[in-house]
Amino acid sequence: MVKRQLLVRRLRELSTLGLLGAMGLYAVWPWLPLPQQANRPRTIIFYGFSILGDVMDNAVFPAFQETWYKQTGERVEFISSFAGSGTITNQLIMGVPADVAVLSLELDAQRLSAAGVIDSDSWHQLPHKGVVNRTPFIIVARPGNPKQLRDFESLAQPGVGVVHPDPLTSGGANWAIIAEYGAGTRQQRDQPEAGKDLLRGIWRNVVAQAASARAARTQFENGFGDALITYEQEALWDRSRGQLDAEIVYPRSTILSEHTVVVIDRNIDPDERALIDGFVAFLWSDEAQRLFVERGFRSVDERLNEHNPGFGAIADPFLIEDFGGWTQAKREIVDGIWKNQVLKEVGR
């Protein structure tokens, strides 16, 4: 009897050690010095704002890896991280080792240069002043559009719940605010207060704020609100995969967001330079631009946009330039009107 108990105990100890050993082996496996692929790949560390995750990881990175391999015989590995544009910018300021980043709005690039992370206006040296692609801001309504949403004005009606990303951390949210304000002023040009009135109406109806455009979409999908204000790309990409259980509503006037590439020179070793420059140039190549278009982004090259029949018509598209660029728009509209007036008036 005692012998048997001893055996059982031994077995238990062995099985525990076996489990721990197996887990340990599993954990260290990729780092064991086993004879495998000898040449270590070169690395690009990429930070992107939230909605870029899918197109970069699954389309642009693999395409560049192939192109670069054909050109040089070198394998490239991408280490990437995606979050709200403001979050990424804060991480870059804190010193994450990124080589290249794509921000949702130029304002974040300006914050980086103010913090000394990149040289001022360095992104203007890139093609299209650093803008790699665009996408208009649109409204996503529940299936069948039960609230009869037609335009931004509809979102100001009583009883409509709006899911909006948080302008503190989300670049998309800043674009959305300009889109809402701009739609008001452009639709009623004779009324100087129209933009602010529309903003106030919509923000009275905001029921949930998420840290990023992506997170806002997740909230909406989980049943919050009647309408989501987001990038057209998000909705189109879902629809093309048959995953959009909602309806896209195109406002008559809306903004085309422009996404800015920044190269963090201080993190790039001299021997990495050619690789990073090659990758940055590749972002504006026809191949990469086509991949963006395929996945719902509008190319900076208008010709390519014909390839995606899903792009909806917008009667009166506008750009941030129409409001004097981001520095002015942030000061006058986001801070001056939305933050200091509208938020206080709706009591948030």
Add this chain to the structure above:
Amino acid sequence: MRAVALETPRRRSERSAALIPVSMLVLVLLPLLLLPLAAVFIFAFRGGVSAFVNALRTPDAQFALRFSLLVAFATAVINAILGTFAAYVLSKYRFPGERPLGIVVNLPVAIPTVVVGTSLLLLWGPIGLLGRWLEPWGLQPMFTPVGVLLAHLFVTFPYMLGTLKPLLDELETTYEEAAYTIGANRWQTFRYVLLPALRGGLFTGALLTFAHSLGEFGATVLVSGNLRLRTQTAPLYIFAQFEAGNIATANAIAAVLAILSFLIFFFLLRYTGKPNERRH
């Protein structure tokens, strides 16, 4: 085995008496604990078993799981040693400032983990107090696995200490005194008298540390830079997938973490547990 051997009428009545409180406990735990756990598994398998397996097979998911396990092992080992040492010193030595020190070492459980992450960044980060002097030397712990380990060591430090110190405090000093009288030094006394008595506590403490490290999120998300294939732990991966709307993928990894934690607890508790029954 034991239960069958001891089946007596008294046992049986004890068992029926347990029925009501046990079912009440289960009823209370159902919405609090059991259903949320079940939801993870239901969503993980909603796309079918093949979708579940595919979600686990991506390089990102594999890396995140491996990295989390490694960090948790390292954290458990290092804090087991540090925690034992701290418990020994705090329990066996009397010195001025003992009480404040005892409180400070327990603080990490009370501080929000996000604050831990921020303070580590502001200390060791490239623009941090110490970090800016390290930067020119090419030493940069933040946004690397070392940074993640530092955060986990900080956050889980009190668990080892918290399990061992009460044991050490309550241990009869007569054994120790006996050891000293026959000429054992402090190390020998610790190694041959105290350590065997602490064995159960050591396991429990290391286990708690391991489990907390496996699930740590708040501090890790800040100090890691959330880089896939480099510093992204399993909880960060889960959150990234959830944010991106890939709820099934997120839950697949969550389910694996839950199963791993269950297995670890199950085996280690069986291994260490019920010392009374075994020793008699």
